[in-house]
Amino acid sequence: MCLAIPMRVLEVRGTGGDMLEPPLAVVEAEGVRREVRLDIVDRLPVVGDYVIVHAGFALHSLDEQQARENLDLLAMMAAGGDETR
Amino acid sequence: MKHVDEYRDRELVKSLAFRLADQVKRPLRFMEVCGTHTMNIFRFGLRSLFPADLEVVSGPGCPVCVTDSADIDVCIAAAENENVVIATFGDLVRVPGSRGSLAESRARGARVEIVYSPIDALELARAHEDKLVVFVGIGFETTVPTVAAAVAQAARLRMDNFCVLSLHKVMPPVFARLLAGNHQLDGLLCPGHVATIVGRRAFEPLALDYGLPCVIGGFEPVDIMQALVQLAELAARREAKVVNAYPRAVAEDGNSSAWRLVTDIFQPVDAQWRGLGTIKSSGLAIRDVYAAFDARRRLDFETETPAPPSTGCRCGDVICGRCRPVDCGHFGGSCTPGHPLGPCMVSSEGSCAAFYRYGEH
């Protein structure tokens, strides 16, 4: 039940600040599309961003630069370098 | 799919497995504390890649598994009220309390609806204006902000037939309880999506107070292997700090606005954990200002619940890493996913269910 997964943002709407109509995003992963609420996301995503989705809410907009840096670190780790110091 | 496929790369997983074997030079015992870690370690067959000297045990990271039998009884008491519709996440309905499960109440005519999101429970309340919809909230730091957002919305809409039975729990006090004892752990694989909300820094007291290496890990096979390699490196150097191995989803301070919403609506309260008893300030209760949305104040519950019948279920030991599922006499015999005796077999994220499904018996 704690499952949270990354989904790609296809559309963002309702960011006009109407408190009775919280902002929403249409997101997609593996062919499944759904609407998620953006009330609690750390940073409003734009179309094309990935967000971590849990229980109908986006929790976090994934950080591209951090993701790239981590993949570089992984490549180094796999090659046998020591980099966690 | 981006952020997933590159973290499922078999070659990368294999090289990380070599790195891990390199780093584990003495018997090491790590604990993971997230149902998704438990499940994915089995699902992706990672255990077969662990060096023989590395043991990874599951801690109290499955919210269904840690829910106390007395709390299930409270849910059932609410469900038996004719004016109530219960809404909750799937697995909880099959967990036995001392008087059966919510699924059994439903079979006897109670209204129990399974929802995917607390927002679905709000929709139910809008559709059933003559009923009180009680959302049974379970889950840790990852889930609570979603419930807080639902309560905030219900307050904005001035809804008077929606409330929350909060069984939510927070992790630091239970870690403190586990680590204060003779834990025999060499490292903690910290739950990535709890960290998404609370941030890397929130785990620092654990590392410092208990001298324990901690690594925050994501959930794809590469993420998990990376976190274990880094944990083994820290353990080899006996270095007690918190490394963030999931930086694409976890920031230093987490999602502070989401957590602020939680603390606006909820306050710490002592909570019961299955197998661990009462842990101080480990639960979350609804604050007075939001009393109208608190099921405990909207409904009268008996305060006394009978002690659960003793079934010999060892979930309490399993979720503390004190025994393995296969050490329980019921495992695979009188207790299976089709006929679960305890929550660790009910929940797909429970250790017993994972051991059973992936054939470790």
Ligand code: SF4
């Ligand atoms: S196998 Fe069943 S009875 Fe034994 S600890 Fe697990 S859930 Fe409880």
